[in-house]
Amino acid sequence: MKPRTMLMIVAVIVIVVVGGIYFSNPYWKEKTVLKIFHAGSLTVPFETIETQFEADQHTFLREVDVQLEPAGSVACVKKITELGEEADVLASADYSLIPTMMIPTHADWYVIFAKNRMTLAYTANSMYADEINATNWYEILRRSDVKWGFSNPNLDPCGYRTPMVIQLAELEYGDHNIFEDLIEANSDITVTKNNGTYTINSNITDLNPKTERLTIRDKSVDLVSLVQAGGLDYAFEYSSVAKQHGLTYLELPESIDLSAVAYTDTYSTVTIRLTSGTNTGSPIVYGITIPTNAPNQALAEEWVKYVINEYGQGVWTDNGQPPITPAVTSDLDKTPESLKAYVVEE
Numbered sequence: 001m002k003p004r005t006m007l008m009i010v011a012v013i014v015i016v017v018v019g020g021i022y023f024s025n026p027y028w029k030e031k032t033v034l035k036i037f038h039a040g041s042l043t044v045p046f047e048t049i050e051t052q053f054e055a056d057q058h059t060f061l062r063e064v065d066v067q068l069e070p071a072g073s074v075a076c077v078k079k080i081t082e083l084g085e086e087a088d089v090l091a092s093a094d095y096s097l098i099p100t101m102m103i104p105t106h107a108d109w110y111v112i113f114a115k116n117r118m119t120l121a122y123t124a125n126s127m128y129a130d131e132i133n134a135t136n137w138y139e140i141l142r143r144s145d146v147k148w149g150f151s152n153p154n155l156d157p158c159g160y161r162t163p164m165v166i167q168l169a170e171l172e173y174g175d176h177n178i179f180e181d182l183i184e185a186n187s188d189i190t191v192t193k194n195n196g197t198y199t200i201n202s203n204i205t206d207l208n209p210k211t212e213r214l215t216i217r218d219k220s221v222d223l224v225s226l227v228q229a230g231g232l233d234y235a236f237e238y239s240s241v242a243k244q245h246g247l248t249y250l251e252l253p254e255s256i257d258l259s260a261v262a263y264t265d266t267y268s269t270v271t272i273r274l275t276s277g278t279n280t281g282s283p284i285v286y287g288i289t290i291p292t293n294a295p296n297q298a299l300a301e302e303w304v305k306y307v308i309n310e311y312g313q314g315v316w317t318d319n320g321q322p323p324i325t326p327a328v329t330s331d332l333d334k335t336p337e338s339l340k341a342y343v344v345e346e
Contacts, residue, residue: 023237030062034299035086037069037076039093040219041116041158042286043269044244045177045319046091047240049306057302064299072156072219074276079102086293088300091307092156093238095287098328100116102289108287109334113308114316117156117284118165121224121242126233129248131176137250141234148234149215149223153189153202154275156222157284161258163200164281167191168256171266186214200272206310221245238284240320253255258284285324290336301338308310308342 038046046182050066057064069076079085081101090107092098098110120137122129127147132140141148163183170178183189188208192199209216215232217223223235224245242249254260258267260335261284267281288298292321306312308327316323329335329343 002122012233030168032062032064032296032299034064034066034088034296034303035069036066036089036091036303037071037079037085037087038089038091039073039157039286040070041093041220041238041241041321042091043068043070043221045315045321046241048315048319050313052311053303053306055301061147066303070219072151072159073097074101074157075215075218078276080154080291080293081106081302084293085291086295087291088294088296089288090291091286092157093284093286094278094279096282097157098287098289101255102291103330106291107289107292108220108292109329110287111304111308111329111339112285112287112324112329112346113312114286114321115259115273115284116238116240116286116321117251117257118161119237119239119242119251119257120234121227121237121247121249122234123227123230123248125230126227127210128233132234132250134250134252135173137252138166138173138175139235142181144213146234147213147215147232148236149217149226149232150236151220151223152207152216152218153272154207156219159216160200160236160272160274161284163189163191163202163272164267165236165256165258167198167200167270168266168281171269172253185261186210187216196269198270200270200308203273203275205275238321243320258282264301286321297336298338301336304336304339305342307341311312315340330338 046144054064054066073094077097080087095112128140150162153160166182167179170176179191190201207216220237226232227235255263255266270281272279294300311321312323327343328346332345
């Protein structure tokens with residue numbers, strides 16, 4: 001073999017070997033972390049999107065590491081607005097937290113993309129599981145040997161929606177002691193009634209639940225394992241969370257489950273005072289935005305696209321969270337250009 005040919009072969013081998021080491025070694029690649037603060041009830045679908053997103057964004061020169069940080073939606077927002085933490089995306093189980101707590105200082109726009117409903121989750125081993133139904137559930141929860149729970153109203157939308165559901169139940173079932181027996185008797189949360197309107201008072205640091213009957217956790221998904229293990233008989237959860245974790249769940253009447261636009265006026269008769277402000281009953285709608293302090297704006301836009309495009313709509317459907325199709329933006333002019341094809345203005 002001629003020397004020149006030998007040199008060429010050696011050069012090709014060196015290029016292949018060095019190139020292989022370069023592109024296969026993660027330390028040579030650009031690493032981009034995409035940090036997402038989100039409601040706990042979005043964990044399962046967001047994990048699905050995360051897998052697809054990271055695979056699609058992976059190249060020879062870049063790795064994207066999506067870091068999901070679930071918490072109660074109020075807590076997520078406060079990380080940004082009060083603690084000054086950076087996040088690329090904020091997704092809330094109550095879209096109204098974005099305009100009331102983030103715009104205009106910490107966000108410019110938001111998109112609503114999915115719905116949900118309140119349910120009562122349990123297992124076959126829960127006390128009176130063979131008796132409970134949509135007409136007697138509050139009677140079951142009244143029983144002294146039943147343990148039940150919900151999330152902290154001051155941190156989690158599912159938490160402040162639970163007392164709303166229980167207050168609305170008084171109207172639905174014609175029993176004016178349901179809230180008193182379930183909430184006031186087991187915690188320091190109270191309600192003030194005034195000519196057909198109801199103000200729930202949860203604006204206290206210590207809710208003081210009577211733990212032998214009632215358990216309160218920071219976010220609703222924290223209660224799932226307790227129900228599964230038998231530590232709780234029942235927990236108020238979104239239907240999607242119960243479905244995703246294999247729990248049996250009781251569908252409540254639309255007049256109290258905060259799912260139906262047709263009952264908006266009924267829901268709005270209930271207001272809850274929280275340590276962060278006041279919230280009025282309304283249908284459950286999820287919202288997403290890119291905070292103004294997002295370190296990776298372009299990549300964050302790609303993530304939002306996955307949440308609201310046809311692929312994302314399939315993920316929501318599969319996980320029991322009906323998508324809003326098309327997604328609706330609060331302000332088309334302020335919505336990033338790359339997302340405008342996927343939204344309409346409210």
